[in-house]
Amino acid sequence: MRRYELLQSIAPLLTDEFVICNLGFPSQELYSIRDTDHHFYMLGSMGLSSSIGLGLAMEIDNTVISIDGDGSVLMNLGTLSTIALEDRKNFILLIVDNGSYGSTGDQPTHTAKGTSLAAIAKAAGIASSVEVAGVDAAEKLAECLKTPGPHVIVAKVEPGSPALTPIPLSSLAIRDRFRDAVKQART
Amino acid sequence: MSAGDVNQALLADLKANGADFFVSVPCKLLGGFISTLEQDNEITYRAVNREEEGLGICTGAYLAGRTPVMVMQNTGVGTLITSLCSLGNYYRLPFLMVVSHRGSPGEPIGAQVPMGTAVETLLQTINVPTYMFSSPSDTKKIGQLVPFASVAEGPVAAILDYDFWGAR
Ligand SMILES: [Mg+2]
Numbered sequence: 001m002r003r004y005e006l007l008q009s010i011a012p013l014l015t016d017e018f019v020i021c022n023l024g025f026p027s028q029e030l031y032s033i034r035d036t037d038h039h040f041y042m043l044g045s046m047g048l049s050s051s052i053g054l055g056l057a058m059e060i061d062n063t064v065i066s067i068d069g070d071g072s073v074l075m076n077l078g079t080l081s082t083i084a085l086e087d088r089k090n091f092i093l094l095i096v097d098n099g100s101y102g103s104t105g106d107q108p109t110h111t112a113k114g115t116s117l118a119a120i121a122k123a124a125g126i127a128s129s130v131e132v133a134g135v136d137a138a139e140k141l142a143e144c145l146k147t148p149g150p151h152v153i154v155a156k157v158e159p160g161s162p163a164l165t166p167i168p169l170s171s172l173a174i175r176d177r178f179r180d181a182v183k184q185a186r187t
Numbered sequence: 188m189s190a191g192d193v194n195q196a197l198l199a200d201l202k203a204n205g206a207d208f209f210v211s212v213p214c215k216l217l218g219g220f221i222s223t224l225e226q227d228n229e230i231t232y233r234a235v236n237r238e239e240e241g242l243g244i245c246t247g248a249y250l251a252g253r254t255p256v257m258v259m260q261n262t263g264v265g266t267l268i269t270s271l272c273s274l275g276n277y278y279r280l281p282f283l284m285v286v287s288h289r290g291s292p293g294e295p296i297g298a299q300v301p302m303g304t305a306v307e308t309l310l311q312t313i314n315v316p317t318y319m320f321s322s323p324s325d326t327k328k329i330g331q332l333v334p335f336a337s338v339a340e341g342p343v344a345a346i347l348d349y350d351f352w353g354a355r
Binding site for chain 2: 020040042043044045047048049050051052053054055056057058059060064076078079081082086171172174175178179182183186
């Protein structure tokens with residue numbers, strides 16, 4: 001299973017959650033599978049999906065899911081400790097771990113050589129941190145959606161992506177429709 | 188104005204202009220201001236590990252309708268440039284950076300001087316409106332940068348030197 005098939009498997013679970021999606025192929029794939037105004041697609045700032053999701057989860061009641069990658073999380077490990085301290089019940093960090101910098105030509109990341117992001121997240125203080133096979137990610141996510149977080153799910157998948165095109169939305173369109181959707185959810 | 192007064196006055200003027208969500212990365216010059224933030228019950232305040240993380244958290248808070256301010260040392264501008272460009276500027280996210288100016292006159296540590304000298308030019312190079320303040324009586328003007336960030340539709344920086352903090 002690749003990330004694309006994993007995203008296909010979790011898409012039916014999403015209803016009123018807000019999703020922050022990592023830049024590059026992950027956002028293109030999610031957009032092609034299911035696009036709603038509850039999705040914030042990153043176009044840059046690699047590493048910050050988790051932190052953006054955390055800031056959002058601090059301020060709203062809806063569940064927030066940050067869809068992140070192994071290479072990106074490795075760039076911003078410190079935020080795992082902030083997520084632990086913040087202890088938001090409504091926050092889920094879904095790390096799609098393909099052991100690869102997929103958007104830049106599949107160079108291996110350190111998770112391909114033994115680093116366990118679930119173990120790092122647990123040591124940072126996030127008790128509900130697990131690694132699952134990609135095929136089991138949807139079941140695990142369904143369980144996490146029903147139980148208080150914060151949760152970290154590290155889903156192991158194969159590298160690779162289907163051929164897709166960039167998202168035909170401008171940064172400002174992504175910003176405004178997402179912000180409007182959050183506003184609507186709060187009233 | 189005593190050092191304690193400038194911290195109180197700065198927070199009061201930021202709040203009066205709508206700021207309600209603060210994150211910080213520490214700096215010796217900011218110690219008193221960070222204590223003031225910690226003690227204020229009307230705002231959300233969190234310490235973060237790194238300026239990029241702070242920008243991410245401020246972005247989430249902004250998307251939820253809050254008015255964020257990041258409190259940081261000028262050295263942190265160096266770690267923040269890419270995300271300021273591809274997140275702050277590209278999505279036109281209004282927020283204020285309150286930046287202490289290490290490496291400017293009054294500085295005892297030579298290693299601070301290179302970033303102290305570069306910081307204003309770095310921010311101007313990536314088109315972040317940047318203003319320098321040296322007097323504790325400037326807190327009103329700094330507070331007004333909160334709504335100005337909304338007008339400018341993007342990140343704005345206030346750089347506050349040793350004289351502003353009464354530290355030399
Ligand atoms: Mg990857």
